[in-house]
Amino acid sequence: MSQNSHPRNWLIQGVLHIGRMLLPALFALTFAGVAHAQGTMDFSGAMTLMSTFKTFAMYAGAVICLGGLIFAGIRMMSGRFSEAVPGLFGALFGAGVLGWGAGWIGSLTGQSM
Structure with missing residues (x-):
């Protein structure tokens, strides 16, 4: 064995x-x-932090959108429409960050927009 x-x-x-x-x-x-x-846990600090993130998303989206529009506008005024397309997509991305980003962050904490 x-x-x-x-x-x-x-x-x-x-x-x-x-x-x-x-x-x-x-x-x-x-x-x-x-x-x-x-x-119980106190989430007031988390709510303040998420509010800060929401504010940042709104400002960042506005800056990206404005920058894209300025970039596209300068290219269009000089007659280079094909080079203006990336600026327009940048403006669209900025608008998405501004709208959906801030809305999503606000929905995580139940904040109203």
Whole structure:
């Protein structure tokens, strides 16, 4: 009989295998009890931070949109309409940041626009 086929070795290997499978769950359950013991959390700082991000998205979108329009306008006035297209797409991107970006950030915190 080989050493690995001994019934006691199979039992030890089985127990070790079950222990390795259950260890992550036991670890998670240990900290789940601690997490339930916590009190309420104050998110006023997070709301202020998200409001700052929303304001930044609005200003950044406005600057990008205005820059794209100025770039496209200069190119169009000089008669190079094909070179004005990237500026128009830049203005469209800026408008997207201004509208959707600020709206999305505001929706995360329930702020009204």
